[in-house]
Each structure stands twice: as structure tokens, then as C-alpha cells.
Amino acid sequence: MASLVVKAEWTILQTGGRQVPVRGVALVIDGNRIAEITETPPSDVQTIEVKGGIALPGFVNLHNHTINAPLFRGIVDDLPRSAVGESKVYSMLMPIGALAVSHLDPDELEALVSLGLLEVMKSGATTMVDQFRPRQTCILELARAWGLRLYGAPYLFSPVASIGDATVAQAASGSFEGETGLDAFNQLFDRFDQGPRGLQRVILGPHAADSCAPQLLESVNRLALARDLLVTIHLAQSQGEVDRVRRERNMGCVDYMESTGLLREGVIFAHGVHLTEEELRRVHGAGARLAHCPTVFLRGGKAPHYAHFARQGLAVGIGTDAERMDIFSQMRASGFASKQATGASQAATAADLLRAATVNGADAIRRPDLGRIEVGATADIVIVDANKPHLQPINDPIRTLVWYATAGDIDTVIVDGKPVIRSGAALGLDEAAIIRRGAGATRKAWDEARKRGHFPPEAEPIRT
Numbered sequence: 001m002a003s004l005v006v007k008a009e010w011t012i013l014q015t016g017g018r019q020v021p022v023r024g025v026a027l028v029i030d031g032n033r034i035a036e037i038t039e040t041p042p043s044d045v046q047t048i049e050v051k052g053g054i055a056l057p058g059f060v061n062l063h064n065h066t067i068n069a070p071l072f073r074g075i076v077d078d079l080p081r082s083a084v085g086e087s088k089v090y091s092m093l094m095p096i097g098a099l100a101v102s103h104l105d106p107d108e109l110e111a112l113v114s115l116g117l118l119e120v121m122k123s124g125a126t127t128m129v130d131q132f133r134p135r136q137t138c139i140l141e142l143a144r145a146w147g148l149r150l151y152g153a154p155y156l157f158s159p160v161a162s163i164g165d166a167t168v169a170q171a172a173s174g175s176f177e178g179e180t181g182l183d184a185f186n187q188l189f190d191r192f193d194q195g196p197r198g199l200q201r202v203i204l205g206p207h208a209a210d211s212c213a214p215q216l217l218e219s220v221n222r223l224a225l226a227r228d229l230l231v232t233i234h235l236a237q238s239q240g241e242v243d244r245v246r247r248e249r250n251m252g253c254v255d256y257m258e259s260t261g262l263l264r265e266g267v268i269f270a271h272g273v274h275l276t277e278e279e280l281r282r283v284h285g286a287g288a289r290l291a292h293c294p295t296v297f298l299r300g301g302k303a304p305h306y307a308h309f310a311r312q313g314l315a316v317g318i319g320t321d322a323e324r325m326d327i328f329s330q331m332r333a334s335g336f337a338s339k340q341a342t343g344a345s346q347a348a349t350a351a352d353l354l355r356a357a358t359v360n361g362a363d364a365i366r367r368p369d370l371g372r373i374e375v376g377a378t379a380d381i382v383i384v385d386a387n388k389p390h391l392q393p394i395n396d397p398i399r400t401l402v403w404y405a406t407a408g409d410i411d412t413v414i415v416d417g418k419p420v421i422r423s424g425a426a427l428g429l430d431e432a433a434i435i436r437r438g439a440g441a442t443r444k445a446w447d448e449a450r451k452r453g454h455f456p457p458e459a460e461p462i463r464t
Contacts, residue, residue, distance in 0.1 A: 004029040004417065005041045008053035008383050010397040012354070013037065014372035019057075019354060021397040027055065029379045032417035037375060048419065050411050052387040054397045056354070057373050058126025058380035058415065059327040060361025063232065063270040063291035063319030066116035066130050066139060068093065070442045071100055072322070075459040077299060083458040087240045088300075089208075090167050095454045100445040101135045108441040110138040115438025117142050119325045121426055123407045126380035126415045127361070127370055129232055129268065129291070129319070131155060131205045134184035140192045144200055146429070147420050149380070151365060153205025153232050154188055156181040156220065162213035164248040169211075180216055182223075196366075199416060201230075208234035209253050210244040214260055221261035230365060231262060232291070235269040242274045254279040263288055268364055270319065273297055273304045280312035289364035290314050292356070293321035294334040306348040306356060307338035317361035318353075326407040327357050335402065350402035383412040385424075 006027040013022050028036035041047075076088065100112060113136060120128055127149040132139055134154040143150035157180060163169035185204065193202040204220050206212040212220075212233070224231045236242050236253045249256050253275060257263040265287030272280065272290045283290060290309060297304050309316045318330050331353040338348035362371030369378045384405050386394060391409065394400050413421035420427055449455040 002028045002030055002035065002042050002045045004379075004414075004419075005045055005047040006055060006381055006383070006412075006414065007041070007047065007049040008055040009051065009386070010053070010394070011037075011055040012057065012373060012398065014057075014359075014374040014377070019351065019359070019398065021054075027373065027379070027381065029414075029417050032379055034373065034375055034377050034379050037373075048383070048412055048414075048422070050383045050385055052385070053383045053411060054386050054394075054401060055373065055381055055383045056401060057358045057371050057377075058382050058413070059124045059357045060317060060365065060371055061120065061123070061125035061128040061319055061325070061327060062268060062289075062317035062361045062364055063293055063321055064120070064128055064130045064325065065097075065132065065322045066120060066128075066325075067097060067100065067113055067132060067136060068322035069116040069119055069325055070112060070438055071096060071445060075446075075455070079456060079458055083456040087167075087238050089238065090170075092454065092456065096445070096449050097133065099449055099452065099454060101133045103448045104441055104445060106138070108444060109136065110142070111434075111437035111441040112445070113139050114142060114434045115442070116322070116325070117146070117148070118426060118429070118431065118434050118438075121146065121148060121413065122410065122421060122424070123320075123325050123327055124382040124410050124413060125320075125325070125327060126382070126413060127151070127365070127367070129153065129203075129365065131207075131232065134181055134188065137188065140188065140200055140202070144192070146426075147199070147415055147418055149199045149415055151201045151203050151230065152188070152192070153203045154181060154185050156185065156204065156206040156216060157211055158213040158216045162215070163211060165210065165244050168244065180219075182219065196228075203230040203232065206231070206233045208237070208241060209256055210241045210248075214249070217257075217260035217262055224266065225261075230266055230268065232268040232270060233262070235272055236274040236279075237271040239274050252276075252279060254282050257288075258282075258286075266366070268317075270321070271297075271304070272309070273302060277312055280309065280314060284313040289360075290316045291319040291364070292316040292334065293319040293323070294330055294337060296321040296323040298333055298337060299323065303337050303341060304334075305337035305341055306334040306353060307342050310348070310352070315360045315363065316356055317364045318357040328401070328405050328407060331357055331402050350396070350399040353402050354398055379414055379417040381412070381414040382410060384409045385411040
């Protein structure tokens with residue numbers, strides 16, 4: 001029996017393995033599934049209609065750190081290399097992240113996470129893979145309360161003695177969860193994981209190739225295979241990481257993953273910016289997946305792009321890595337970078353990029369029922385209000401979405417058959433209070449970071 005009808009002028013349907021814009025159809029939802037796609041929907045059930053809108057499958061944000069979006073907004077931008085050293089991950093991002101988790105009280109930490117999660121919720125990402133410190137349990141609690149689909153990956157680190165680089169070891173020791181974090185993972189898994197088709201999943205999240213020693217990664221692999229869980233890990237996100245792995249393990253990053261059992265299907269590598277073409281082909285051949293987060297690198301002067309990864313056969317997914325959690329901006333940035341790098345205007349088409357942000361991400365997390373609008377798929381749907389001057393007139397809805405739309409154009413978000421955003425507002429939430437409390441908690445963390453010398457002077461605003 002139908003529980004909801006969704007109508008827009010255009011709907012991006014999955015047809016014959018392609019995403020095709022179709023005009024004038026409605027989606028009939030039964031529970032959490034798309035039961036029918038029809039021009040004559042029932043009129044006696046709740047109906048969401050956005051006249052002139054474009055309905056598309058919900059985005060899968062394949063790699064993110066929700067806490068980092070508010071925590072580093074306006075701080076990491078424009079920073080010269082001299083301000084952060086070889087790796088801003090270990091010199092700045094990890095220390096300030098650890099400080100926020102340890103210095104803020106539970107209510108303040110929840111306020112900070114709520115602000116980031118509200119941004120995710122309004123971005124059109126109906127599914128998100130997020131890595132976080134295990135003390136940040138509130139992200140799982142909030143996702144459950146707000147009806148969001150979250151694949152939570154609490155960080156795992158190797159003991160300090162197992163890490164050769166002192167800077168990396170010091171940053172990793174901020175996990176506050178014992179030797180590795182596996183005990184905390186097991187506790188969170190028992191408490192929050194809802195199984196293969198649940199809204200909340202707890203998956204394995206070793207931090208990175210240079211902060212995790214072989215013994216930990218081998219343990220992660222055994223546990224993942226035993227429980228049939230996904231694994232996600234940062235890989236080759238900086239040249240420094242590649243050099244450290246080479247120096248400490250006497251092998252390249254992909255060889256290192258293979259040696260621990262993690263070069264396989266069910267593993268999501270974040271970034272891969274410094275992998276060679278041969279290494280990327282091996283990742284593809286092994287069935288592992290890559291989460292492509294373009295703007296966090298583009299703002300730092302590097303230019304990873306969709307076309308580069310696609311040339312090696314990779315069906316990459318899209319993540320935001322907490323740099324403005326807007327999948328539209330990620331698709332557009334990667335598309336423009338692809339065109340600039342290749343000199344070809346047809347490199348990274350709108351259809352390619354939309355597929356990356358939906359179908360590819362869903363396949364990476366083993367959810368072929370997500371990222372698509374077709375009969376039988378889970379009802380994760382986004383509707384963009386296209387009645388805007390920058391979106392009209394519409395020739396090709398997919399090109400309109402990728403090259404011109406923003407998260408601010410989203411009218412409706414439906415997760416698992418239930419609306420969570422309507423008319424651009426989060427249902428049942430006091431957005432003003434979330435913003436006010438989250439900004440206050442963030443400023444408190446900034447003030448403490450300044451006292452402890454973690455806040456680069458170059459990040460301070462210009463003052464008279």
C-alpha cells in the first residue's frame with residue numbers, strides 16, 4: 001500500500017544502466033521502497049510535489065569528517081605551506097580535532113557535531129561514510145534521532161611505539177581510546193550497528209597507511225571478513241605519507257595494503273591522490289573503491305580530478321572530506337579540474353559525475369538499492385527547486401544539476417522513505433538554535449587552540 005507520492009517536473013530514473021531524465025512521472029513509495037513509477041499516481045495518499053523541480057537519487061557522501069566542517073571553516077583556507085609544514089593533517093587538523101573532542105564538554109561537542117550534521121543533512125547526502133574519534137559517539141546518536149543513514153567509522157590507530165614518525169605518532173595518540181581503539185569500536189558496534197540494511201552501520205576505520213602498523217591492519221582485515229564489514233582508510237593523501245610508508249615498511253602504499261589483506265573488495269580508500277597510475281589500476285583490479293574528495297586538495301594547490309581516476313578504470317565515488325559539505329560543488333570542481341587537466345571539454349561529463357556521486361558511492365558500500373531511482377530501490381530521494389534564475393531554462397536536467405545547482409537549491413530530502421527536509425528546512429529541528437550553539441562551541445575550541453599554539457597566526461583575520 002502506498003505511503004507517499006513524490007512528484008516533480010523532471011525525475012532522473014535508472015534505465016538500462018544509465019541515469020535518464022524523464023518528465024511528468026511520479027514516484028509511489030510503499031514504506032521505504034519505490035513501488036511504482038507512473039504518470040497516474042494515487043491521489044488519496046500524502047503527496048510531496050515540487051512544481052518545476054528535479055527529483056534525483058540521494059547522494060552518497062563516501063568520505064567525510066563531520067566535525068571538521070565547522071571546526072576549520074575559514075581557518076585552513078589560503079594558508080601557505082609554511083604555516084602547516086609537510087602535512088596539515090598531522091600538524092593542524094588532527095591536533096585541533098583531538099583538542100575539540102577532549103576540551104569541550106559533552107553538550108558542547110554535541111553542539112559542534114550537530115552543526116556539521118545539519119549541513120550534511122541539507123546537502124542532499126542521504127548516506128554518509130564518516131570517520132571520527134570514538135569519543136564522538138553523539139554523531140551516531142544524532143543520526144539515529146534525525147533519521148539519517150550513517151556509516152560510522154570510529155578511528156583506529158596503532159600504539160605510538162609502532163609508528164616511526166614522531167609527529168604522526170603524537171597526533172594519533174590523541175584517540176584517547178587505549179592502544180588502538182578496537183575496544184571502543186566493539187562497544188559502538190554492539191550499541192549502534194543495525195545490520196546490512198539498517199540506517200546506522202558501524203564499520204572499521206583505521207586512520208591511514210602511515211598511522212597504522214601491519215599488526216593493526218591485519219587485525220582489522222580479519223575482523224572485517226569475519227563480520228562482513230566495510231573498511232575505510234586514508235591512502236596516499238600526501239607525498240609525505242607515501243614517503244613514510246616507503247621508509248618504515250619498505251614498500252609502496254598499495255603493496256602495503258595488499259600485504260595486510262586490505263587490497264580487496266569491501267575496502268574504501270580515501271583520496272589516493274599520490275598513487276601512481278599502476279597503483280590505481282591495481283586498486284581497480286582488486287575490487288577496492290576510491291573516495292574522491294576534490295576540493296580539499298584543490299584549495300591547497302593540488303588538482304586531483306575525476307578523469308585521472310576514470311582513465312585507470314576506477315568507478316570512484318564522491319566525498320566532501322568536510323570542505324563545504326556540498327556534493328554539487330564537489331562534482332563541479334572535479335569536472336572543471338578534469339577539463340583543465342585534459343584540455344577536453346567532454347572530460348568528466350555531468351552524467352559521469354552524477355553517477356559517481358550516486359551509483360558508484362552506493363556500489364562502494366555494497367548497497368545496489370541506493371543511488372538510483374527505479375522500482376524496488378530504497379526511497380532516498382532529493383528534489384531540487386529549479387525555479388531559480390540560475391537554473392532556468394532547462395535543456396538537460398542532469399547538466400543543470402551538476403554545472404549550476406547548489407545545496408541551497410534543495411527543497412526536499414527523503415531518507416528511507418521518510419522526509420527529513422521540506423521547503424529547504426529540516427523537519428522537527430530548530431536550525432537557528434543548532435547554528436547558534438554549534439558556532440559557540442566551535443569558538444570555544446578555537447580559543448583553546450590559540451592558547452596551546454595549534455592555531456596558525458596566518459589564519460587570523462585581517463584587523464585594523
